[in-house]
Amino acid sequence: MDGTDTRGTPALAEAARIMTICNSCRYCEGLCAVFPAMERHREFSPGTLAHLASLCHGCGACLDDCQFAPPHEFAVNVPRTMAAARRESYAAHAWPRLAGGAFDRGGIVNAAVILLCVIGFLAAIMPALSGAGGPLSAPGAFYRLMSHGAMVAVFGLAALCAALMIAAGIRQFWRAAGPAPHIGPRALAGALHDAMRLRYLDGGGAGCPDAQQAPRDHRRLFHHFVFYGFLLCFASTCVATLYSYGFDLEAPYPPTSLPVILGALGGIGLVAGAPGLLLEKRRRPPAFADPASRGMDVAFIVTLFLLGLTGLALLVLRATSFAGILLCIHLGVVLGFFVTMPYGKFVHGIWRLVALVRHAAEFEAETAGTQK
Numbered sequence: 001m002d003g004t005d006t007r008g009t010p011a012l013a014e015a016a017r018i019m020t021i022c023n024s025c026r027y028c029e030g031l032c033a034v035f036p037a038m039e040r041h042r043e044f045s046p047g048t049l050a051h052l053a054s055l056c057h058g059c060g061a062c063l064d065d066c067q068f069a070p071p072h073e074f075a076v077n078v079p080r081t082m083a084a085a086r087r088e089s090y091a092a093h094a095w096p097r098l099a100g101g102a103f104d105r106g107g108i109v110n111a112a113v114i115l116l117c118v119i120g121f122l123a124a125i126m127p128a129l130s131g132a133g134g135p136l137s138a139p140g141a142f143y144r145l146m147s148h149g150a151m152v153a154v155f156g157l158a159a160l161c162a163a164l165m166i167a168a169g170i171r172q173f174w175r176a177a178g179p180a181p182h183i184g185p186r187a188l189a190g191a192l193h194d195a196m197r198l199r200y201l202d203g204g205g206a207g208c209p210d211a212q213q214a215p216r217d218h219r220r221l222f223h224h225f226v227f228y229g230f231l232l233c234f235a236s237t238c239v240a241t242l243y244s245y246g247f248d249l250e251a252p253y254p255p256t257s258l259p260v261i262l263g264a265l266g267g268i269g270l271v272a273g274a275p276g277l278l279l280e281k282r283r284r285p286p287a288f289a290d291p292a293s294r295g296m297d298v299a300f301i302v303t304l305f306l307l308g309l310t311g312l313a314l315l316v317l318r319a320t321s322f323a324g325i326l327l328c329i330h331l332g333v334v335l336g337f338f339v340t341m342p343y344g345k346f347v348h349g350i351w352r353l354v355a356l357v358r359h360a361a362e363f364e365a366e367t368a369g370t371q372k
Contacts (some may be wrong), residue, residue, distance in 0.1 A: 009092075011084035011290075018076050021068060028062040032200040034078070035062075039199030040362060045285065047176030050089035054173075054348070054355035056082035057200045060218075060288040070287070083290035090347055093176070095168035107295030110303055110340050117218050117339070118332030121146075122325075127325040136323035137360040139156035140250040145324060146331075148250075158338035163344070165342035170354055177358060187360040193358070195353050198223055219284075226304055227349075229269020236263035252318060264315060270308025274301050300345030306333045 019038055022028065029035040033055045041048055058079045068074040091100030102109045128145045136142055143151075174180065181187075194200065201220045240259040243249040253259050278301055281289075310330035317326055342348070 005336045009088045011088045012046055012049050013080065015049045015081050015085040017090050018078060018081050019044050019049070019052065021074055021076055022078065025068070027067070028065055030080075030289070031061050031065070032057065032059065033194075033356070034082070036363070037359050040366070041062055044091075045176075045178070047173075048179060049085055050093070050173060051177040051355050051358060053085035053089060054088070054351045057198070057357060058083055058288060059201055060285070063288065077287060079288045083293050086348065086351075087293045087296065087370060089173070090169075090351070093169045093172040094343060095165050095172070099165075099343050102340075103157060103296055104292065105295065107299040109301035110336070110344060112338030113339050114303065114306070114333055117336040118329055121328040121332045121335070125324065125328050135319045135321070136327060137158050137252060137319040139252070141318075141323075142327060145327060148244075150241060151331075155335065155338065158335055162338050162341040166350060166366040169342065169347065170350065173351060174354060174358075181358065181361040181365050182293075183357060183361050187358060187364045189355040190364075191353065191360040194356050198227070217293075219280040222280060225269045225273025226277060226301075228272075229266045229271075229273055229308065230304065232266030233271060233311070234266075236260075236266060256314075260315065263311060265295065267308040267312040267315070270304050271312065274305035274308070277301050296345050303333070303337055303340070303344075307337060 005042050019041075022035065023038055023041070026039065027036065029039065034052055037052055037055055044052075056078065057242065060079050062078045063069055063080075066078070068076040070077060087103055091103045094100035094103070125145045136145075198220050201223060236259045239262060240251060240253065243253065243257075243259060244251065251259075278298065281297065281301075310326065310333050314326045314330050317323060337346075
C-alpha cells in the first residue's frame, strides 16, 4: 500500500463497518456521490474508504434519513465517521509521513506557525521601518522594506515546497484507491462542474440541516464566499506577477488596477464567508462532526479570515504610517498559510476534487459498459 495502509485506525475500521451496512440498505443512494460510489464495491480497503470519505461533504442529510442512526444498535453515522476517516487518511498520506501528526494538532500548529512567521517578518523588517517607514502607496514602496528578490525567494520557495508535498500526498491517495479509470474530458469537466458549484453540499436538494433540523443553504453560501474569494486572491497574485515580469510594473498598484480589484473582491469574500462558516459550524448538530477535526477546521477558517482581513487593511491603510507594520503582519500570515497548506484543512479541497474526478470517470466507464 505504498506505506499508506491505515487498516489499524479505528476511524477506517468504523467506516468499513458502516459502508457494509449502507451497501445493504441503499436508502440514501440519491443524496450524494458517496453512495453510488460505495455500490461499486463489496469490500472496503483503506484506499477505497479514503476515496469515499473525500466524496462526503458532511451535509448530514443521510444521518437525518437513516433508519439505523443512533440510538439504533447499528449506530450508523456517516457524516461523523467520514470526517474522522478523512482526517486519518490525510495524516496517512502526508509526505513526509512524520508531518502527518499536524492534522491532529491543526489549531496549535497553525497558530504557532503563523505567529512565528509574523514575528520573523517584524524582526527582519523592523530595522528598515525606522529609515524607510511611512506610507507604502507609491510603486516600488514595498521593496523599500524587503527587496523584490527576497520576497520572490521566500514565497516562491514556500509555495513550491507546499505544492510538491501536496502532490506527493495526492499521488499516494490516488494509488491507494486502486487501479485508475480512464480520465476523459467529459469526466474531468463534470467533476470540475460539481466542485465549482459544490453540488453535493445541498443535502440532496433540501440544504444542510442545522441544530433545529431545518434544511438550510447558508453553509453552502458561505463556502462559496470563501472558495471564490480565495480564487480571486489567487487570480490577483497571478495578474500581479504578469504586471511585474511582463510589463515591468512594481507593486503596490493603483486602486483601479486589475490586481487590486481582484484582491479586494477576494478579501471581501474571505472576510464575509469565514465568520459565516464558523457560525454555521456552531449551529450544526454535534452528531454531524468529528470532535478531533475541530481544531484543524477552525484553524483553517480563521487563517483564511486573517488573509482577507490583513490584505484589506493593508490596501485601505497603505498611505498611512501603519502600512509597514500591516505589511509585516500580512506577509507573515501569507507565509504561514503556505507553510501549513500541506498539513491542514486546505488539502480537503484538492482531495475532494481528485475524488470527484475518479467518481466521474468510474461513472462514465460504468455507463459506457451498460450501453454496450
